[in-house]
Amino acid sequence: MVLDKEIKAQLDQYLQLMEGEILLKVSVGEDKVSQDMLELVNELASMSSKISFEKANLERTPSFSVNRIGEDTGVTFAGIPLGHEFTSLVLALLQVSGRPPKVEQSVIDQIKSIEGNYHFESYISLSCHNCPDVVQALNLMSVVNPGISHTMIDGGAFKEEVEAKDVMAVPTVFLNGEPFSSGRKTLEEILAEISGGADASELSEKDPFDVLVVGGGPAGASAAIYAARKGIRTGIVAERFGGQIMDTLSIENFISQKYTEGPKLAASLEEHVKEYDIDVMNLQRAKRLEKKDYVEIELENGALLKSKSVIISTGARWRNVGVPGEQEFKNKGVAYCPHCDGPLFEGRDVAVIGGGNSGIEAAIDLAGIVNHVTVLEFMPELKADEVLQDRLYSLPNVTVVKNAQTKEITGDDKVNGITYIDRETKEEHHVKLAGVFVQIGLVPNTEWLDGVIERNRFGEIVVDSHGATDVPGVFAAGDCTNSAYKQIIISMGSGATASLGAFDYLIRHTTEETVAAK
Template sequence: MLDANIKGQLKAYMEKLQQPIELVAAYDDSKKSEELKQLLEEIEPMSEKISLRTEESTEVRRPSFAINRVGTDIGVRFAGIPMGHEFTSLVLALLQVGGHPSKASQEVIQQVQELEGEFEFETYFSLSCQNCPDVVQALNLMSVLNPNIKHTSIDGALFQDEVEQREVMAVPSVYLNGQPWGQGRMTLEEIAARLDTNSAEKEARKINQKDAFDVLVIGGGPAGSAAAIYAARKGIATGIAAERFGGQVADTMGIENLISVPYTEGPKLVAAMEQHVNEYEVDIMNMQRAEKLIPAEQTGGLHEVRLANGGSLKARTVILSTGARWRQMGVPGEEEYRNKGVAYCPHCDGPLFKGKRV
């Protein structure tokens, strides 16, 4: 199942396990179950902290497997075989359930740990989807951090009957407690903020306490990042307010038109961009949607930018770099059926339409 090179790398990662984990497999008579069995039997010997057993319950999806921290309620479940883009999700799940710490910020970790309520998440993914791992990995980590959160990742191409019954027509599609909850790429911060009912109010209070900026950039794409870097290099008090740092670039898998870079991928470019911005004293305010600009002429002093959460930012200079959106065709029903039959990525959503007339 795994070639020698990948086995070697995975075995090295498994040395980082701090607590014993148990792989609990649910098989059936399918070929995919045979592949899953082979994969799990290759993983088990990689560490003394890994054990493998067969699931007895008849109520779980098959083929599937859980990764559980022994003696606790902490764990995640994959329905299918997490290869392709999801192989990294498998590796992270093994490590995090095994006690290896996450690189997420302490502020977000605490926010997740303090969430109250019972959250049963299910995420439908496809192995060829480049946006799905972000959602799968975020929800897996949340289920490790908070025992009230459970998460199952489901390969939509493998569970076609379930996909048709729930009318899943785009991935990633997230269900919470049996009901549709979200679609598309979402970060850990975005999911946590949405579940934390007081997050907008708390964030608005923090925003309102900030001093006025010399330069405030609205938008966190390439243009906004470049503007912030050039301002901050001059010692100017600079801030970025962005609905999502990276913008549309984060959703673009292949980028071949960036001068001096023959090829890169959107998530890599955004990560490098954020690292570059963070080398300077730039206040990055992510998940902030600007709704209104009040010019200095009307305030009698500074420009004011009002945000959707009720917060307000002030600055001597405001740079608008709001970027782009996916182009719409303007045909009837396009918006209403977005992600409900109107799809944007043949790699991500294509497997859900296998064998159907499109």
């Protein structure tokens, strides 16, 4: 039995929502994955009278496609879509059956308007929490537009193909046989790459906001909701709604939730924001801030937005090591997400740079997958919690190197090793390996504010107890600020604080202008 009782119970409820009949075409061989796939297809067909299947010769074996009766919809799974891809399977069954996807009609119209033939292939791992967004977006596009097709390929089931194409990070997408993207992509981002993004002039024509939030993570969402609840004109401009939590797998310290996952929390934030009259401008990156009569925000696409007050919540990103080879081999052996990319290095040697909690947690996770893990820590001692260190040192396939200064990540067309200097002896060492996972903390996304707003030596925006910066009308919240701790729940609180601070500023500023006019 491929599906356990709990999953079967969930699936049974979903299958009752199917609209019409579907046909699964399955291509299998004698291998274990093929037999499990055939069993899965059998179980699906036995659970609903609207599902039937037949054997076929598809491009890859093992694989199965999900089709309307008499019509190929272009949705194919080369691998067994369970684990993080279970939802992708459910949505494919429902949408191919005729169940309308839960996206705005304008998005559906945009997909339908795409002309030409687009065949997408996405390479994923079933442990990757970033992959389902890509798989589900491409499947939806295939269902809506007959010129688009998509095959999800489980790297664990097609190792030779993955190695032949040098896929060393997931999700990796090919379009018509050529590399298209690597990493998490939303449906909106994929559409923007194919058909172009929002028109700059259209954004520039928007009326000035009362509060404009720059950044769509937990702090930004919280700030926008608090502002909108005051009944004032509110907007969010975000490069990626959800921010860094979209790359977070496990969240166990968010009060009131015993456990959740980053993408799930981000979806809840977006759903909550959309309950209010908030102008959400996604896939837009801020380039410049200038204080005039209004606070002006220039975007990378040239658009100019104006607001009476601004709340900056641009968050932070993974810190780079800054050594030769890091950028050259990014997604070619250099990785930042052990949960997503770890399975691609099964049976091989890897290194983890960083001895803090994130680094040691990554090393522990990877030790269960790869052949050997080398942990490189710059300082004389690891910085991770003692319980994590105890677990690490109990593992037989982990080597910890302290006082190690990373000098270079080496390779040809992909990573083949790492060079470090022993800070005590000054001796140089080289370790042969296939992958390097960088886990050395975060850097705030504030470079675009150089010379405009006060920041500390770490690049964090300096704010007061109200979230105010040194520029009147400009506030900041979350991981981009000098807050003592970088936590989701603290970011949300600081977003609310900054929003209330901005509202207080607007009241006082408007009052002062009225008095001055008299």
